[in-house]
Amino acid sequence: MIIVTRRGVTDEEIDHIRERVEALGLRTHISRGEARTVIGCIGDEAVLREAPLLSIPGVEAVHPVMNPYKLASRLFSAEPTTIQLGDTLVGGPELIVIAGPCTVEGKEMMSQTAAGVAAAGARALRGGAFKPRTSPYSFKGMGQSGLEVLAEVRAETGLPVVTEVMDTREVELVASYADVLQVGARNMQNFTLLTEVGRLHRPVLLKRGMSATIKDLLLAAEYVMSQGNMDVILCERGIRTFETATRNTFDLAAIPVLKKETHLPVIADPSHAGGRRDLVAPLSYAAVAAGADGLMIEVHPDPETAVSDGDQSLTIPEFAEMMESLRPFVEAAGRILPRGSLTA
Ligand code: PEP
Ligand code: MN
Numbered sequence: 001m002i003i004v005t006r007r008g009v010t011d012e013e014i015d016h017i018r019e020r021v022e023a024l025g026l027r028t029h030i031s032r033g034e035a036r037t038v039i040g041c042i043g044d045e046a047v048l049r050e051a052p053l054l055s056i057p058g059v060e061a062v063h064p065v066m067n068p069y070k071l072a073s074r075l076f077s078a079e080p081t082t083i084q085l086g087d088t089l090v091g092g093p094e095l096i097v098i099a100g101p102c103t104v105e106g107k108e109m110m111s112q113t114a115a116g117v118a119a120a121g122a123r124a125l126r127g128g129a130f131k132p133r134t135s136p137y138s139f140k141g142m143g144q145s146g147l148e149v150l151a152e153v154r155a156e157t158g159l160p161v162v163t164e165v166m167d168t169r170e171v172e173l174v175a176s177y178a179d180v181l182q183v184g185a186r187n188m189q190n191f192t193l194l195t196e197v198g199r200l201h202r203p204v205l206l207k208r209g210m211s212a213t214i215k216d217l218l219l220a221a222e223y224v225m226s227q228g229n230m231d232v233i234l235c236e237r238g239i240r241t242f243e244t245a246t247r248n249t250f251d252l253a254a255i256p257v258l259k260k261e262t263h264l265p266v267i268a269d270p271s272h273a274g275g276r277r278d279l280v281a282p283l284s285y286a287a288v289a290a291g292a293d294g295l296m297i298e299v300h301p302d303p304e305t306a307v308s309d310g311d312q313s314l315t316i317p318e319f320a321e322m323m324e325s326l327r328p329f330v331e332a333a334g335r336i337l338p339r340g341s342l343t344a
Helices: 013-022 047-048 106-121 144-157 167-174 189-200 213-227 254-261 270-274 276-287 316-332
Strands: 002-005 025-030 036-040 057-062 084-085 086-091 096-100 125-128 159-166 180-183 204-207 232-236 266-268 294-298
Touching: 002 013, 013 025, 013 036, 013 125, 057 189, 096 106, 106 144, 106 316, 125 144, 144 159, 144 167, 167 180, 167 189, 180 189, 204 213, 213 232, 213 254, 232 254, 254 266, 266 276, 270 276, 270 294, 276 294, 276 316
Parallel strands: 096 125, 096 294, 125 159, 159 180, 180 204, 204 232, 232 266, 266 294
Antiparallel strands: 002 036, 002 057, 025 036, 084 086
8 A cells, every 4th residue: 555645744744644554563664755755555455445544634645556356366366267167167268158038937938048049059048037127016037936947947958057146045045056146237246145155166157236347346256255155257247327329338348357357257248238139249249359258148039028138139040140150259369169069
């Protein structure tokens, strides 16, 4: 931590700042300039982060030199983290595509979607059984019977399933069915939920909050990791801005920034980012070019009748077409896009 003093700071004030910092167990190093004095603080920065340093007379600014996240930081692990997903790895050479409807609506549509997306090269099936809905009057998912559908379809197709957990009271239940626990954008800073999923040995797909900074996202991952669960996949899904032409604003730059800051895998969700089916392919190409390790895409056998997010859902043939058009981008990015494993 570096403390910058205000112009004209007195020697007494500098001594007082030093005393406060040293009382917290850190050492100080003073560098006197023409107008200002800078105090370098050496020791555990986490202690200082909690201290109200700006309230000490003579202090003008405080600059951290270390990241507040440790386990999630690149410094913690030189090698990128890979996370097992079925028989593949997220963060490995393959570009992982997770596909499926927004909401699990029934067994038939899930079987149909799973077969279709697997045939086109998807490596996991998504679908919410517990849905966060903006209106309390909207359908909130099938609950446990939706989880049962996911498990049945996994048994049929071999596709691992990714599904959202919204409530600490349901973590155990959802974890007994899911291969990956999704923590949605609205819950990215639900710290008790992050702590609970951190206690499990099950990968967590952590979606960026709508108004969360990249640092907030990394600190949310840190919550999970600090409980012992290191298997966190980060997901850029668009943020809220003044723009209204798209559902959210896809923060493309977040992908290379995250890849630099953390060893964790980073995927993109172009469906929620754009909110429109015609934007899914171009945003996917951009995400892959920017270094994403994977994509999560909403696919529905009949988007017109989807209970949620039909406007942004691809049909199964559209998804298959999108996957083929993605191939040159994946290859240009030095990754592998698997061929389909089943015939639809
Ligand atoms: C979802 O994945 O269907 C979802 C609700 O996403 P988000 O949390 O990003 O809005
Ligand atoms: Mn959705």
